[in-house]
Amino acid sequence: MEAGESAASGQAPNDNILYIGIDLGTSQSSIVTNTGVKSTVASVVGWPKDLISYKFLKKQVVIGEECLENRMAVDMIWPLENGVFRHRPEQNDDQDTGEPSLNREAEAVEHLINYIIELSGRQPGQEVRTVIGCPARASEEDRQALIDAVTGKVDYALIASEPFLVAYGLDLFNNALIIDIGAGTLDLCRMHGTIPSEEDQRTLLKAGNYIDTRFHMLLQEKVKDSPITPEMSREIKEQSAFVSSQKEVIYFDFQVEGKPKTYDVTEELRESCESVLPELISSARELIITFDPEYQHDLRQNILLAGGGSQIRGLAEEVRSNLTEFGPCRVNTVEDPVYSGALGALKLAQDMPDIEWRQVGKLTR
Numbered sequence: 001m002e003a004g005e006s007a008a009s010g011q012a013p014n015d016n017i018l019y020i021g022i023d024l025g026t027s028q029s030s031i032v033t034n035t036g037v038k039s040t041v042a043s044v045v046g047w048p049k050d051l052i053s054y055k056f057l058k059k060q061v062v063i064g065e066e067c068l069e070n071r072m073a074v075d076m077i078w079p080l081e082n083g084v085f086r087h088r089p090e091q092n093d094d095q096d097t098g099e100p101s102l103n104r105e106a107e108a109v110e111h112l113i114n115y116i117i118e119l120s121g122r123q124p125g126q127e128v129r130t131v132i133g134c135p136a137r138a139s140e141e142d143r144q145a146l147i148d149a150v151t152g153k154v155d156y157a158l159i160a161s162e163p164f165l166v167a168y169g170l171d172l173f174n175n176a177l178i179i180d181i182g183a184g185t186l187d188l189c190r191m192h193g194t195i196p197s198e199e200d201q202r203t204l205l206k207a208g209n210y211i212d213t214r215f216h217m218l219l220q221e222k223v224k225d226s227p228i229t230p231e232m233s234r235e236i237k238e239q240s241a242f243v244s245s246q247k248e249v250i251y252f253d254f255q256v257e258g259k260p261k262t263y264d265v266t267e268e269l270r271e272s273c274e275s276v277l278p279e280l281i282s283s284a285r286e287l288i289i290t291f292d293p294e295y296q297h298d299l300r301q302n303i304l305l306a307g308g309g310s311q312i313r314g315l316a317e318e319v320r321s322n323l324t325e326f327g328p329c330r331v332n333t334v335e336d337p338v339y340s341g342a343l344g345a346l347k348l349a350q351d352m353p354d355i356e357w358r359q360v361g362k363l364t365r
């Protein structure tokens, strides 16, 4: 609350406010608070498959890593998988019985958000203000659905796109291009001193999951005599992902008839990681050449890779060398790809003047 207003209303300013920055990602979500909480959770929710699973898990619902660890015993849902929230139970009402049908996606979003907010360590009676970063592809309707999901759990909430929050957290307010390589989407966002509009953003569907599908397929073709799960191939990617400017050979051992057999997976991994590059480069180009010509040079000096996929080795150099046709470029990678979105969200939450929070973020039930 602003000093002027509290004096006028006779109320003391509320300094017991919990600020929460949340990054809701397709594959993982992160939370940071002004009280020092910093945590991530896999964006997955599971229900025990049957009575035995229930007896063993002793829970109606399991979330995050606990769900992954027990993947054989649960029906899993990744509710943000397509960058779209489906929190609309009334649309799925069963017409015949008049009973609401089981809308698992809606429930899953709700469980995930509840779980994340619980991680914040909120104290009873404490006012909570949260900025939530969501996949850029989320529509207005989806954003509203998200607001509905947190209503009653926090007092104030704002939704913003992930790459914008990454930029905000790093004080890159002007002449910067953020490229956020997530699991479900690859989002590009150019900053020019105001809130970015539609024309400043691009969302591509070839991101981490796309690399995973491709690499899994290529690995299965190569390693025919050993079963390879999608989880195994993702693990290999996360350990060794690289693009062409890195000169190296990647070997992995697979179990063949009970014995380890070594395979060279270099080409499979390179080809998969590079599969997201053409669209990335052409969208980055488009955002550069349609920028005010006077500031294009500055924009090219401020290109930042974020998101889990920014850890692909050699990527910054590859992007740089593909964009130099317009003049020199500088491409860097964020220091903290896991938390950069949530940290930006927290910073925005704390920077927002009280009056703006009340105008745009107040939730009423």
Ligand SMILES: Nc1ncnc2c1ncn2[C@@H]1O[C@H](COP(=O)(O)OP(=O)(O)OP(=O)(O)O)[C@@H](O)[C@H]1O
Binding pocket: 024, 025, 026, 027, 028, 029, 135, 162, 181, 182, 183, 184, 185, 186, 207, 208, 209, 234, 237, 238, 239, 241, 306, 307, 308, 309, 310, 311, 312, 313, 337, 338
């Ligand atoms: N070391 C690594 N090298 C390459 N890719 C990685 C690495 N570590 C994680 N990833 C990939 O990054 C992606 C997850 O990134 P991130 O957490 O930014 O996504 P998200 O926020 O959940 O997704 P989205 O932004 O699409 O909603 C996954 O595809 C994961 O496999």
Ligand SMILES: [Mg+2]
Binding pocket: 024, 025, 026, 162, 180, 182, 183, 307, 341
């Ligand atoms: Mg993300």
